[in-house]
Amino acid sequence: MTDYIATSNPGFAPYAMEELRRRIPGAKLSGLAPGETFRLSVGGLPNEELIASLRKEEPIFLRHLFPIGSETDISSDPEATAAAMESFVRTLADQIAGRKIAIQVRKSQDSPFPFSSAEGRDAVAPVVRELGGDPVAKDAHWILSVYAAKKSLYIGLSEPKANLSDWPGGAVRFRREEGLISRAAFKLLEAERAFNLPLDGFVNALDLGAAPGGWSSVLLERGVKVTAVDPAEMHPSLEGHPRLRHLRNNAAELSFAPGSFDLLVCDMSWDPHHTCRIVSELAPALTAGGKGIITLKLMYKKPLQTIADLTEEYSEAFDVLKVKQLFHNREEVTLLVRRKP
Ligand SMILES: C[S@@+](CC[C@H](N)C(=O)[O-])C[C@H]1O[C@@H](n2cnc3c(N)ncnc32)[C@H](O)[C@@H]1O
Missing domain, CATH: 3.40.50.150 (Vaccinia Virus protein VP39)
Structure with a gap:
């Protein structure tokens, strides 16, 4: 049974949750970062079936999701946090070897997580390399998602297409192109x-x-x-x-x-x-x-x-x-x- 970390635009999580509730009988939903990030439990529904259904008919307000592979208590101590991330990543050795891995780290505003996104990536990248993986920003075979909430640290590995978006949390960023007239x-x-x-x-x-x-x-x-x-x-x-x-x-x-x-x-x-x-x-x-x-x-x-x-x-x-x-x-x-x- 897999649970997921799901994200919508700020303020729209209630509608993303409502859409999922209507589509997935027995879905359980609970907020993590109010209005934006929540946990989705889908009972016995297999991962592939859920993703296939969401990709076939994409929900309007769900921007991104990733499966929770590891859930540990959050710590404000950098060493303990790095060790928690490392110990989960080592369980993924077979999937990581020889593959391109995007490491995406996010945290809620009220999380004691001791790293910025870039620092979190830097903490994990050497372990990925040691396991024979190639940390990349784009066009990855796998995305290693880290989400630090108020009480727990969630990590998961998934294919980009299974996340609905290959951007961290679905936050699509464009380079501010020369001569852009309006946002x-x-x-x-x-x-x-x-x-x-x-x-x-x-x-x-x-x-x-x-x-x-x-x-x-x-x-x-x-x-x-x-x-x-x-x-x-x-x-x-x-x-x-x-x-x-x-x-x-x-x-x-x-x-x-x-x-x-x-x-x-x-x-x-x-x-x-x-x-x-x-x-x-x-x-x-x-x-x-x-x-x-x-x-x-x-x-x-x-x-x-x-x-x-x-x-x-x-x-x-x-x-x-x-x-x-x-x-x-x-x-x-x-x-x-x-x-x-
Ligand atoms: C959000 S702005 C559009 C921004 C534009 N898409 C851009 O990329 O720069 C909305 C525009 O709609 C125009 N607008 C509102 N009602 C209109 C109407 N009935 N006919 C034509 N333009 C209208 C406004 O004058 C305003 O410039």
Whole structure:
């Protein structure tokens, strides 16, 4: 029987727990870092079955999980902590030998764990090397996850795909690329990966609520032609871009020739029902089968209900392919939709 350490965006653990409770009969859930990290017990459900089911239909709010291979009392003493980590890692000698190992160390704010993430990694890496493993940051065969909570130290070894994300705790980090116009751009970069939707595969995009132009700039970098709609100004660096057309309009007032775009993106910070009406009105501007990436604001009290309602509303014009709270989403989730034929 395996238990897991599970993580969501701050404040959203109750919804991640609710999703798991609905999906896994008999699941037991208990908070570790309030609102963000919790322990999941799934009774007799085999590890592979759980992971296959979660990967097939990813929960919206669960960002990351890893199986607990070792649970020991937490200590504030560096030597005792290093020894506890080392003794578990030595039990994994067979799996580690000749393999690339990512060591990911996290702690809750109230944990007495005596190391930073980097120091924790440095404490474990020599043991991994001694066992014939190659400590790496990316493209690992195995991830060795360490999570230090208030009372216990949890360690586990799993394949990257079994964690739902190969980033520590699912915290996706992008290098701040040169010329990045807004932090909002990270949302589209993350959606591109999370939805496995290379943006350079599109030709003509409609960007609703585009200013100051973070999403538009990502699309332009991918070689896409962009029609940006926003009454607000775009960033001066985008002025005169040969593949960018900026319409300074309210998106509700526009219409386009049928099939003008193969991609619609929408990051309007507005009531999600209004946004849905605007996007659905513009659906014919997309080619049949054209894709949409839409931010859905969670401004009401019951996020799961809001998402269920909006999924139904979007379903009139679109197939809703995925709904995911990305690491870069704050009080929102991101939808991947496809225009119905
Ligand atoms: C969060 S910002 C978008 C950031 C943008 N995605 C980026 O990467 O820079 C939301 C934008 O939506 C625009 N907006 C809100 N309602 C709109 C509407 N009805 N039509 C067009 N733009 C709208 C706002 O003017 C604002 O610039």
